[in-house]
Amino acid sequence: xxxxxxxxxxxxxxxxxxxxxxxxxxxxxxxxxxxxxxxxxxxxxxxxxxxxxxxxxxxxxxxxxxxxxxxxxxxxxxxxxxxxxxxxxxxxxxxxxxxxxxxxxxxxxxxxxxxxxxxxxxxxxxxxxxxxxxxxxxxxxxxxxxxxxxxxxxxxxxxxxxxxxxxxxxxxxxxxxxxxxxxxxxxxxxxxxxxxxxxxxxxxxxxxxxxxxxxxxxxxxxxxxxxxxxxxxxxxxxxxxxxxxxxxxxxxxxxxxxxxxxxxxxxxxxxxxxxxxxxxxxxxxxxxxxxxxxxxxxxxxxxxxxxxxxxxxxxxxxxxxxxxxxxxxxxxxxxxxxxxxxxxxxxxxxxxxxxxxxxxxxxxxxxxxxxxxxxxxxxxxxxxxxxxxxxxxxxxxxxxxxxxxxxxxxxxxxxxxxxxxxxxxxxxxxxxxxxxxxxxxxxxxxxxxxxxxxxxxxxxxxxxxxxxxxxxxxxxxxxxxxxxxxxxxx
Amino acid sequence: xxxxxxxxxxxxxxxxxxxxxxxxxxxxxxxxxxxxxxxxxxxxxxxxxxxxxxxxxxxxxxxxxxxxxxxxxxxxxxxxxxxxxxxxxxxxxxxxxxxxxxxxxxxxxxxxxxxxxxxxxxxxxxxxxxxxxxxxxxxxxxxxxxxxxxxxxxxxxxxxxxxxxxxxxxxxxxxxxxxxxxxxxxxxxxxxxxxxxxxxxxxxxxxxxxxxxxxxxxxxxxxxxxxxxxxxxxxxxxxxxxxxxxxxxxxxxxxxxxxxxxxxxxxxxxxxxxxxxxxxxxxxxxxxxxxxxxxxxxxxxxxxxxxxxxxxxxxxxxxxxxxxxxxxxxxxxxxxxxxxxxxxxxxxxxxxxxxxxxxxxxxxxxxxxxxxxxxxxxxxxxxxxxxxxxxxxxxxxxxxxxxxxxxxxxxxxxxxxxxxxxxxxxxxxxxxxxxxxxxxxxxxxxxxxxxxxxxxxxxxxxxxxxxxxxxxxxxxxxxxxxxxxxxxxxxxxxxxxxxxxxx
Numbered sequence: 001x002x003x004x005x006x007x008x009x010x011x012x013x014x015x016x017x018x019x020x021x022x023x024x025x026x027x028x029x030x031x032x033x034x035x036x037x038x039x040x041x042x043x044x045x046x047x048x049x050x051x052x053x054x055x056x057x058x059x060x061x062x063x064x065x066x067x068x069x070x071x072x073x074x075x076x077x078x079x080x081x082x083x084x085x086x087x088x089x090x091x092x093x094x095x096x097x098x099x100x101x102x103x104x105x106x107x108x109x110x111x112x113x114x115x116x117x118x119x120x121x122x123x124x125x126x127x128x129x130x131x132x133x134x135x136x137x138x139x140x141x142x143x144x145x146x147x148x149x150x151x152x153x154x155x156x157x158x159x160x161x162x163x164x165x166x167x168x169x170x171x172x173x174x175x176x177x178x179x180x181x182x183x184x185x186x187x188x189x190x191x192x193x194x195x196x197x198x199x200x201x202x203x204x205x206x207x208x209x210x211x212x213x214x215x216x217x218x219x220x221x222x223x224x225x226x227x228x229x230x231x232x233x234x235x236x237x238x239x240x241x242x243x244x245x246x247x248x249x250x251x252x253x254x255x256x257x258x259x260x261x262x263x264x265x266x267x268x269x270x271x272x273x274x275x276x277x278x279x280x281x282x283x284x285x286x287x288x289x290x291x292x293x294x295x296x297x298x299x300x301x302x303x304x305x306x307x308x309x310x311x312x313x314x315x316x317x318x319x320x321x322x323x324x325x326x327x328x329x330x331x332x333x334x335x336x337x338x339x340x341x342x343x344x345x346x347x348x349x350x351x352x353x354x355x356x357x358x359x360x361x362x363x364x365x366x367x368x369x370x371x372x373x374x375x376x377x378x379x380x381x382x383x384x385x386x387x388x389x390x391x392x393x394x395x396x397x398x399x400x401x402x403x404x405x406x407x408x409x410x411x412x413x414x415x416x417x418x419x420x421x422x423x424x425x426x427x428x429x430x431x432x433x434x435x436x437x438x439x440x441x442x443x444x445x446x447x448x449x450x451x452x453x454x455x456x457x458x459x460x461x462x463x464x465x466x467x468x469x470x471x472x473x474x475x476x477x478x479x480x481x482x483x484x485x486x487x488x489x490x
Numbered sequence: 491x492x493x494x495x496x497x498x499x500x501x502x503x504x505x506x507x508x509x510x511x512x513x514x515x516x517x518x519x520x521x522x523x524x525x526x527x528x529x530x531x532x533x534x535x536x537x538x539x540x541x542x543x544x545x546x547x548x549x550x551x552x553x554x555x556x557x558x559x560x561x562x563x564x565x566x567x568x569x570x571x572x573x574x575x576x577x578x579x580x581x582x583x584x585x586x587x588x589x590x591x592x593x594x595x596x597x598x599x600x601x602x603x604x605x606x607x608x609x610x611x612x613x614x615x616x617x618x619x620x621x622x623x624x625x626x627x628x629x630x631x632x633x634x635x636x637x638x639x640x641x642x643x644x645x646x647x648x649x650x651x652x653x654x655x656x657x658x659x660x661x662x663x664x665x666x667x668x669x670x671x672x673x674x675x676x677x678x679x680x681x682x683x684x685x686x687x688x689x690x691x692x693x694x695x696x697x698x699x700x701x702x703x704x705x706x707x708x709x710x711x712x713x714x715x716x717x718x719x720x721x722x723x724x725x726x727x728x729x730x731x732x733x734x735x736x737x738x739x740x741x742x743x744x745x746x747x748x749x750x751x752x753x754x755x756x757x758x759x760x761x762x763x764x765x766x767x768x769x770x771x772x773x774x775x776x777x778x779x780x781x782x783x784x785x786x787x788x789x790x791x792x793x794x795x796x797x798x799x800x801x802x803x804x805x806x807x808x809x810x811x812x813x814x815x816x817x818x819x820x821x822x823x824x825x826x827x828x829x830x831x832x833x834x835x836x837x838x839x840x841x842x843x844x845x846x847x848x849x850x851x852x853x854x855x856x857x858x859x860x861x862x863x864x865x866x867x868x869x870x871x872x873x874x875x876x877x878x879x880x881x882x883x884x885x886x887x888x889x890x891x892x893x894x895x896x897x898x899x900x901x902x903x904x905x906x907x908x909x910x911x912x913x914x915x916x917x918x919x920x921x922x923x924x925x926x927x928x929x930x931x932x933x934x935x936x937x938x939x940x941x942x943x944x945x946x947x948x949x950x951x952x953x954x955x956x957x958x959x960x961x962x963x964x965x966x967x968x969x970x971x972x973x974x975x976x977x978x979x980x981x982x983x984x985x986x987x988x989x990x991x992x993x
Binding site: 197221472 | 661665667680685726729731747900906936938
């Protein structure tokens with residue numbers, strides 16, 4: 001019957017390429033954008049073939065390939081079915097009396113059959129992950145049919161066991177089959193509605209768990225129906241493999257990510273599938289920091305380019321100029337790219353890095369040792385663990401000391417990482433790093449107003465100039481502006 | 491379908507009221523009506539209706555019909571207000587009683603749930619029955635007085651539908667039936683399990699109370715042998731030793747009956763208590779009509795047009811009429827406002843602002859369905875009325891981030907965001923806090939923009955920026971206030987007049 005090792009929709013036959021530390025999700029604020037279950041999957045970077053396989057799934061789900069929109073619909077239905085199946089199994093596994101066991105097993109079996117049928121029929125995506133999944137369930141089609149037939153045969157018995165008339169009298173309580181009497185509340189509701197009173201719809205009542213004595217009375221009242229469900233349970237119990245419920249988390253990952261991209265697209269952000277490179281590079285064009293979706297603010301795109309020639313950058317510039325946002329944007333997009341998901345950018349290219357490390361300023365909540373000691377300890381751990389194939393993001397590290405020492409430590413860390421073959425981006429206020437042999441990035445200021453930030457990051461310095469406005473023009477009410485408005489709407 | 495006494499069926503539309511408070515203050519409406527009605531709550535509601543300018547001409551007609559009914563049958567207005575106030579008190583009593591009961595439930599152990607649930611079901615059912623009877627009383631009042639207006643006729647029919655016929659009697663009887671439960675009764679219920687094998691639906695289908703002969707009361711009850719009722723029980727016995735099932739299921743069903751009965755009361759309150767507020771509008775309106783009649787001032791229901799002429803014959807200013815003991819000394823003005831752009835100039839204290847206020851007030855009264863203080867009038871329906879008055883110094887509290895001129899500019903910008911074609915803009919001495927040539931140039935651009943096809947609004951602008959007259963020659967009508975014997979009167983100015991005086 002339906003049993004065996006289910007093929008994973010996330011991993012297929014592949015293994016993760018490495019691991020990303022949970023702190024990276026906190027630093028990048030991804031933990032506020034995505035649920036923990038999704039982050040756990042993002043924490044395992046993929047190998048090149050797996051990135052390609054997952055990208056195929058995302059292309060269909062995120063509407064990048066309009067040739068077959070139905071895959072997204074099918075996958076969503078599969079997600080709903082997997083949730084129902086997992087819930088049905090949990091309910092069955094915690095049944096507390098015989099009546100519950102019989103009815104809940106049948107429900108679990110029903111959800112099992114529904115999921116299997118949807119899985120078998122899923123189509124429209126050429127990813128190995130999906131083809132392997134659908135093929136596996138296709139082979140089980142005959143067994144699914146047998147289960148469906150047995151479910152149909154027992155539906156009457158299940159329905160009868162689910163309804164009763166209860167009589168509470170001073171002599172005791174009794175249970176019987178239901179009759180056709182209209183309930184009192186139903187009569188009141190019907191009359192009030194027929195007269196035209198605006199009554200709210202009936203609200204669900206508080207669910208009450210059946211006690212063993214209820215179960216015993218019901219099974220005694222309808223022994224034939226109880227026997228029918230018992231036979232069904234005995235026949236299928238060993239055939240249904242509960243490990244099927246693991247699909248719930250796998251499908252939820254894809255659907256959660258799809259919703260994330262939909263949200264980004266709604267905010268006007270682009271997304272693209274980075275090509276997988278054979279050389280260590282990470283390139284993004286018109287990249288956005290998706291964590292800014294959490295705020296209602298202007299989001300400015302930027303480019304990023306890391307390769308073997310320029311593998312480690314320092315980023316400096318004015319406060320509030322967008323340095324941390326840029327750092328976060330690059331790091332989030334790298335994590336997404338390594339999970340086989342789209343990047344929030346117009347285009348990109350990625351090499352399958354095996355690890356991502358982040359070092360952001362911690363809250364001032366550490367005690368005793370002081371800020372520098374705490375920062376240095378965290379930084380040292382990264383310096384010792386990072387190796388070739390890792391990508392390191394550092395934000396104002398070593399800022400808790402004097403300028404001379406801070407600069408020394410900063411340069412030392414950057415050199416260690418670069419010498420190990422790790423790529424990196426380092427935001428710092430030590431502008432003197434520009435005097436050393438590292439490529440530099442800078443924040444760009446508005447050329448018309450040197451005090452205004454553009455939130456653009458470039459490999460060049462900012463331009464400067466000034467501006468002025470009169471009050472009417474500020475509100476678009478000067479004669480010229482009004483004239484233009486009239487010309488636009490003839 | 492609920493009935494509104496302010497809006498004909500399905501014609502209520504939400505309008506932009508963001509400028510309503512400013513308009514009301516600029517036209518001194520609260521001050522005017524404070525001479526007519528002392529009740530602040532009623533006045534505020536009345537003014538909110540006034541400022542909610544509805545462009546549909548059927549709305550003022552609908553209200554005018556009702557106002558005529560109430561003015562000819564003052565006892566009906568008073569009676570309805572009393573009945574609805576009593577209904578409101580009934581709601582307050584019921585809410586207080588439910589709160590008391592629920593506080594008891596919170597402090598009651600679960601084993602007594604049935605007793606408290608039965609109690610609240612009894613109270614709610616009795617309250618619903620009382621509410622229905624009160625509604626029937628309102629229906630009776632509406633039947634006594636014969637009304638012509640569509641609004642009051644629709645209300646009478648709506649109440650009659652809800653409170654007459656065998657179904658209404660049956661509903662009241664059922665609520666009477668659920669107004670009394672007892673521990674000795676036999677309760678029959680229907681229970682249904684959901685997909686998770688939980689009892690998710692449980693409803694009472696029958697209550698059998700013991701006949702008087704079977705009842706055992708007092709001390710005897712403690713020692714009486716339980717009657718042998720086994721023969722009456724169908725199905726199988728349930729071994730519910732501790733009454734857990736009975737307590738959960740029966741109290742749940744009682745609570746549903748309680749909520750249902752409460753929702754019937756609530757449906758009546760939700761539908762009919764808003765009328766109490768709407769009647770405030772008619773109370774103030776009737777007082778206004780009465781007050782102006784006592785002062786022997788002319789009242790007329792204006793003819794309403796969509797884009798035809800707009801004329802007033804002997805239009806009085808409401809504030810002056812309401813505040814002056816001798817209203818006969820107030821000077822009325824004739825005005826033809828058919829041209830969409832009017833500039834009003836004149837010396838200080840010659841009646842420019844009073845004229846602007848009298849036109850603005852008349853516009854609001856007419857669109858609200860009230861008579862205006864004039865011999866006759868034709869009023870053009872507007873989709874909004876906005877006031878742009880020069881900002882007073884007192885408005886600029888410390889910390890405000892803009893100067894007086896910028897505040898005025900900001901106000902104009904805000905208005906332009908929400909204004910719709912066909913609106914009327916009342917402008918009083920705007921942009922005079924900067925150099926006059928610059929102010930005139932700025933205002934000229936804005937007035938042209940208002941009249942352009944993009945906005946399509948009309949305006950009346952009171953101004954000392956005389957440069958505007960030449961700037962907008964041929965685009966607007968120019969009116970000026972007179973002095974001397976004709977003080978407070980206005981006249982239309984021809985171009986030759988200005989040439990004659992060298993402007």
